[in-house]
Amino acid sequence: MRRHEHLYYVADQPEIADAEYDRLERELRDLEAQFPDLATPDSPTQRVGEKPSESFPTWVHRVPMLSLDNTYNEEELREFEKRVFRQVGERPIDYVAEPKIDGLSMALHYEDGRLVRGVTRGDGVRGDDVTPNVRAIKSVPLTLRGEGVPRRLEVRGEVFLPRARFDAINREREEREEEPYANPRNVASGTMKSLDARVVALRGLRIYVYSVVEAEGAAIRSQWEALERMRGWGLKTHPDSRLCHGLGEVLAFCAEWQQKRDDLQYDIDGVVVKVSSFALQEELGYTSKFPRWAIAYKYPARQATTVVRTIEVYVGRTGKFTPVAHLDPVPLAGSTVARATLHNEEEVARKDVRVGDTVLIEKGGDVIPKVVKVVEAKRPPDTEPWAPPEKCPICQTLAVKSEGEVDRRCPNASCPAQVEQRLRHFARRDTMDIEGLGDVLVHQLLEKGLVRDFADLYHLRERRDELIALERMADKSADNLLLQIEASKSRELRRLLYGLGIRFVGERAAMLLARHFRRLDAIAEAPVEEMESIYEIGPVVARSVREWFDREENRRLVARLKEAGVRTEEPTTAAAAEQTFKGQQFVLTGMLERMTRDEARAAIEARGGRVTSSVSKKTTAVVVGKDPGSKADKAAELGVRRLTEEELATLLGGG
Numbered sequence: 001m002r003r004h005e006h007l008y009y010v011a012d013q014p015e016i017a018d019a020e021y022d023r024l025e026r027e028l029r030d031l032e033a034q035f036p037d038l039a040t041p042d043s044p045t046q047r048v049g050e051k052p053s054e055s056f057p058t059w060v061h062r063v064p065m066l067s068l069d070n071t072y073n074e075e076e077l078r079e080f081e082k083r084v085f086r087q088v089g090e091r092p093i094d095y096v097a098e099p100k101i102d103g104l105s106m107a108l109h110y111e112d113g114r115l116v117r118g119v120t121r122g123d124g125v126r127g128d129d130v131t132p133n134v135r136a137i138k139s140v141p142l143t144l145r146g147e148g149v150p151r152r153l154e155v156r157g158e159v160f161l162p163r164a165r166f167d168a169i170n171r172e173r174e175e176r177e178e179e180p181y182a183n184p185r186n187v188a189s190g191t192m193k194s195l196d197a198r199v200v201a202l203r204g205l206r207i208y209v210y211s212v213v214e215a216e217g218a219a220i221r222s223q224w225e226a227l228e229r230m231r232g233w234g235l236k237t238h239p240d241s242r243l244c245h246g247l248g249e250v251l252a253f254c255a256e257w258q259q260k261r262d263d264l265q266y267d268i269d270g271v272v273v274k275v276s277s278f279a280l281q282e283e284l285g286y287t288s289k290f291p292r293w294a295i296a297y298k299y300p301a302r303q304a305t306t307v308v309r310t311i312e313v314y315v316g317r318t319g320k321f322t323p324v325a326h327l328d329p330v331p332l333a334g335s336t337v338a339r340a341t342l343h344n345e346e347e348v349a350r351k352d353v354r355v356g357d358t359v360l361i362e363k364g365g366d367v368i369p370k371v372v373k374v375v376e377a378k379r380p381p382d383t384e385p386w387a388p389p390e391k392c393p394i395c396q397t398l399a400v401k402s403e404g405e406v407d408r409r410c411p412n413a414s415c416p417a418q419v420e421q422r423l424r425h426f427a428r429r430d431t432m433d434i435e436g437l438g439d440v441l442v443h444q445l446l447e448k449g450l451v452r453d454f455a456d457l458y459h460l461r462e463r464r465d466e467l468i469a470l471e472r473m474a475d476k477s478a479d480n481l482l483l484q485i486e487a488s489k490s491r492e493l494r495r496l497l498y499g500l501g502i503r504f505v506g507e508r509a510a511m512l513l514a515r516h517f518r519r520l521d522a523i524a525e526a527p528v529e530e531m532e533s534i535y536e537i538g539p540v541v542a543r544s545v546r547e548w549f550d551r552e553e554n555r556r557l558v559a560r561l562k563e564a565g566v567r568t569e570e571p572t573t574a575a576a577a578e579q580t581f582k583g584q585q586f587v588l589t590g591m592l593e594r595m596t597r598d599e600a601r602a603a604i605e606a607r608g609g610r611v612t613s614s615v616s617k618k619t620t621a622v623v624v625g626k627d628p629g630s631k632a633d634k635a636a637e638l639g640v641r642r643l644t645e646e647e648l649a650t651l652l653g654g655g
């Protein structure tokens with residue numbers, strides 16, 4: 001069965017039909033039910049959890065990646081120790097207590113001190129080889145240092161996203177009218193599945209390693225020693241892990257970190273308690289799912305109840321209404337909570353949140369608390385279902401709700417709320433990157449009438465005196481700001497385009513449009529059809545861009561930006577590759593040697609081609625690397641052209 005699993009999942013070259021494999025699996029399940037002792041953790045039947053994603057090579061873990069059993073209170077933790085005592089006899093035991101980070105586990109493989117592989121947990125037996133993504137995590141050393149680095153080493157750890165990064169990412173998503181992510185854990189695991197390692201690098205993921213799985217020739221006798229050794233090799237271990245003599249110290253550690261968890265820059269959901277001695281660990285062994293020498297002590301969810309005083313509507317950059325519950329302030333997880341987002345009117349209706357209601361709120365992985373539910377027994381008489389306002393609360397324009405959209409919006413593009421949000425967006429780091437132009441300053445500039453739109457920013461120099469007169473502004477900071485504004489004139493076209501705040505034009509769409517058209521004027525004149533012909537640009541984006549540039553006031557705005565000297569063209573030097581692959585589709589299979597898959601993909605896309613994951617009649621060519629999968633056969637079957645890596649390079653070079 002293992003051989004067939006390998007042929008199926010790893011080599012992509014099955015030799016037997018799926019039904020035949022299913023029959024084998026049923027037979028094994030029956031056997032294991034009869035002889036439970038023989039059901040090892042790495043048995044093909046013991047696969048639990050998520051399936052590996054298809055887009056990465058599969059890696060079979062040499063040692064299965066298990067999960068941990070949970071306990072929720074002191075008593076259950078004492079039970080754990082009793083079970084340990086029953087197996088190894090009652091004796092003083094050293095434990096290692098480690099903060100349990102809520103992220104995703106990752107195996108790192110080193111050979112001769114070099115990182116050769118990073119693998120996700122997958123289903124515990126097979127994971128995704130996400131090496132390029134792991135390399136993009138800065139806290140993963142690419143080479144080890146120090147004394148006695150083993151020839152072969154496998155360590156495991158937790159990849160996670162610090163809270164501040166999570167908040168920033170969600171803010172950007174909300175700006176683009178995308179659903180915010182639920183919690184940092186989801187973002188971390190989503191990011192590790194990205195096929196573009198650049199995304200990973202930008203996200204700011206981190207890792208803490210917590211176990212040595214294989215260390216050829218290194219005699220390590222305990223978990224505590226393992227942490228020390230890993231640290232010595234330059235790996236990042238959790239700085240607060242502690243060697244505890246006896247369960248009492250473990251319990252103190254758990255209580256201490258339950259208090260301190262809110263001060264951390266990332267989420268922990270408990271403490272991992274491990275018997276330190278490897279000899280004892282070996283004696284204790286494993287159940288089919290968990291080690292018997294370790295357990296997770298989980299903290300309770302952080303919830304509170306409070307009363308909804310009002311439900312206010314916030315108006316975003318594109319006029320979108322977001323209902324926000326204003327609450328009686330309650331302490332929760334280290335801060336005082338006075339507001340909770342309700343996302344959109346449908347959500348309010350679904351939960352039937354009303355003014356006056358007592359609600360249960362929760363701070364999960366995410367920092368913005370959410371309303372879990374209404375405590376109906378506490379609903380006062382005479383409440384009414386919440387109705388979204390008919391008019392924009394800021395400019396009183398009649399709100400509109402288009403068909404198929406969940407959100408109501410303010411249609412007035414000059415609505416002060418929208419103008420303010422747009423200016424903030426324009427100045428942000430991922431758009432025009434105007435350092436020093438933060439939210440407070442944007443507000444002041446608008447209030448004093450120093451700017452009304454983006455273009456006015458580039459005339460601020462003429463009003464330097466008024467600028468200095470602003471609160472908290474001095475000669476030096478004003479001049480710095482003016483310098484930064486000046487510098488922003490030469491940002492790339494994609495940043496300017498994203499910065500304009502056109503509905504549905506996020507960072508990626510802006511990049512694709514800029515790459516295709518290379519001049520803002522060309523985008524301004526482009527017919528919807530031409531935009532839609534760009535791979536990944538859909539009708540919604542295309543129509544939104546068209547509508548934006550069709551508005552007279554926007555055309556004037558663009559003209560004024562150009563007048564002020566803002567760059568609106570992509571430089572035409574070497575960067576502009578000829579579109580020699582326009583309309584062509586490529587599939588990559590097997591390992592490429594001269595470039596990574598991502599590089600090959602980028603090079604093909606830069607020339608107007610597409611890279612898809614499966615071979616069909618529409619495929620122009622399949623690029624066949626080393627150890628190709630079944631896609632190479634499929635190409636032969638369909639009569640699709642096959643290219644070696646060299647041939648691809650020639651085509652790229654000649655382009």
Ligand code: IVH
Nearest residue numbers: 066067068098100101104105158210272291
């Ligand atoms: S040890 C067999 N140590 O928690 C050993 N896990 O609920 C299993 N985790 O899958 C893992 N911090 O993703 C261990 N210091 C730590 C950990 C940790 C977080 C995660 C890990 C594991 C899950 C189990």
